[in-house]
Amino acid sequence: MVEQKKKKEEEENLWCSNPNCTRYPYEKFEGDYLNDSQVQGSIKLVEVNFGRKNKDSTRRGFKVRIYPSHKQRILIAKTFGSCRKLYNLMLDEREDLLKRFGREWWKVHKEKTVAQYRQEYEYMQEVDSYALKETKENLKSAFQNFSRGFDQGKNIGFPKFKCKRINESYTTNFSHNNIEVDFRTKEIKMPKIKWVKFRDVKQFPPIREIKRATIHREKTGKYFLSLLLEYPKYPEKKKIISINKIAGYDMSTKEFLVGGSINSVVRMKNLRFYTSVDKRTRLLHKNHSRTKGHSKNREKARLRLSAHYEKIYNKKNDWTHKKTKELVDKWDVVILEDLNIKNMQKFNKGIGKSVTLDFSWNHFKTCLKYKLDWAGKHYVEVGRFFPSSKLCNNCGYKYKDLALDDRFWECPDCGSFHDRDVNASINILNEGIKILKSRGIEVINPQGVSH
Numbered sequence: 001m002v003e004q005k006k007k008k009e010e011e012e013n014l015w016c017s018n019p020n021c022t023r024y025p026y027e028k029f030e031g032d033y034l035n036d037s038q039v040q041g042s043i044k045l046v047e048v049n050f051g052r053k054n055k056d057s058t059r060r061g062f063k064v065r066i067y068p069s070h071k072q073r074i075l076i077a078k079t080f081g082s083c084r085k086l087y088n089l090m091l092d093e094r095e096d097l098l099k100r101f102g103r104e105w106w107k108v109h110k111e112k113t114v115a116q117y118r119q120e121y122e123y124m125q126e127v128d129s130y131a132l133k134e135t136k137e138n139l140k141s142a143f144q145n146f147s148r149g150f151d152q153g154k155n156i157g158f159p160k161f162k163c164k165r166i167n168e169s170y171t172t173n174f175s176h177n178n179i180e181v182d183f184r185t186k187e188i189k190m191p192k193i194k195w196v197k198f199r200d201v202k203q204f205p206p207i208r209e210i211k212r213a214t215i216h217r218e219k220t221g222k223y224f225l226s227l228l229l230e231y232p233k234y235p236e237k238k239k240i241i242s243i244n245k246i247a248g249y250d251m252s253t254k255e256f257l258v259g260g261s262i263n264s265v266v267r268m269k270n271l272r273f274y275t276s277v278d279k280r281t282r283l284l285h286k287n288h289s290r291t292k293g294h295s296k297n298r299e300k301a302r303l304r305l306s307a308h309y310e311k312i313y314n315k316k317n318d319w320t321h322k323k324t325k326e327l328v329d330k331w332d333v334v335i336l337e338d339l340n341i342k343n344m345q346k347f348n349k350g351i352g353k354s355v356t357l358d359f360s361w362n363h364f365k366t367c368l369k370y371k372l373d374w375a376g377k378h379y380v381e382v383g384r385f386f387p388s389s390k391l392c393n394n395c396g397y398k399y400k401d402l403a404l405d406d407r408f409w410e411c412p413d414c415g416s417f418h419d420r421d422v423n424a425s426i427n428i429l430n431e432g433i434k435i436l437k438s439r440g441i442e443v444i445n446p447q448g449v450s451h
C-alpha cells in the first residue's frame, strides 16, 4: 500500500503544478484517450511498438513540421553528416573485425567507443552526442537482425553503408529535459539545436513522457520532427457487442474494400492515387533524365519529381487516416482478411503495380488496428487459408473451380447467385464472429438476445 502511494505521488510530481508553466499543459492527464478528431492539421499519429519495457504502457508518435533557422539548418545538416560518417566508420570496423576474428569477434577484440571516435573526428564534437549514441544502437540492431536472420535461414541483408541524400534523419534520446515543448511560443527544444519553431497545431495532445525525437528532412527540403511519447495502457475492450456493430470486409483491387454489417454491403472506391497520375509521373521522369548531370536544371527537375511523389503520398496517407477513422467511429468490431500481398504478386503479376502503390494494404491495416485499440474496440483477422471467396454463404458448399477473374458465380448445390466480393465479405463476417466468440466476447441481437 505504502509503495503504491509513493508511486502515485511520484507520478503526480511529473506534472508541473504551476498553472503559468508552459512546459507541459498543466491539466493532469486523467487517462482520457484522445480521439483522432482532436488531432488534426500537420500532426500524424503512428503506432510504435519497439523497445517497450513496461507492457502496461503504449507509445505513440507525433509528427510535426518544423521550421529551423538558417543556423539551425546548418547544424542539422552537420548532425546528419556526423551520424552517417560514424555509422560508416563503425560498420567498416566491424566488417574488418568479422573477417579477422570470425562471428564472435567481440569476445577477442573490443571495438572503438563513440567517445573515441568523437575525439578522433573533431567535428563530431559539435553535434548532439545522443544522436551519435543512437547511431551506434542502430548499427547494433542491424547486426543483430542480420545474424538472427542468418541463424533462421532468412534472407536478411548485411548492413549497408549509408549514402548521402537517402533518408536524411537522426534520432536523439530524452535525458535531463533536453527535449521540451513550449506551447505559448510554439517551439520545441532539441539538444544543441535549441528552440525551433513548429507548425501551429490547434490541439496538441497532452504530453506525458517524451522518449525520443527524430528530425528528418524530406527530399523537397521540408523538415519534420517526430516525438515518441509514452501513455498509459489502452482502455479495456468491450465484452458485449451488438451484431449490428460488427463489420466484415473483403479486399479487392477494383474496389478497395467490399462489405459491411449483416444489414448492408458497401463498396469503397479504390482511388488509385499513383496510377491516376501516371502520365504526369512519366513526363516528370522523362524531363529529369533529359537534363545533364549536376546541372541546375537537373536539380530543379529532381525537386519537381520529389514534390510530385510527396504530394501523392500525402494524399494517400490522408485518405487512409480518414477512412480508418470512419470505420472505427462506425463499428465496434472490424473483421478483415489476412492477406499475403507478396505471394499474390508472385502468382498474379498483373496486379503488381496497383497493389503495391495504390493499395498499401498493410499501412491501412496497421492504422485501423491501432485506432481500434485506442478506442477499446476489436480487430479480428480471418486466417490466410480460409477460402472466403470459394464458400457459398447460403449453404456452405465449397466451389473449387472458381477462377480468379470470375466476378459472379452460381452455387451448384443450392443455386444461389453470388457476387464474388459480396459473398466473400459475408463469409469473412461469419468466420470473424466465430473467432470473436472463441475469445469470450458475447455477440447479441438488436433485441438483446445472445446471437
Ligand SMILES: [Zn+2]
Residues within 6 Å of the ligand: 392, 393, 394, 395, 396, 397, 411, 412, 413, 414, 415, 416
Ligand atoms: Zn449454396
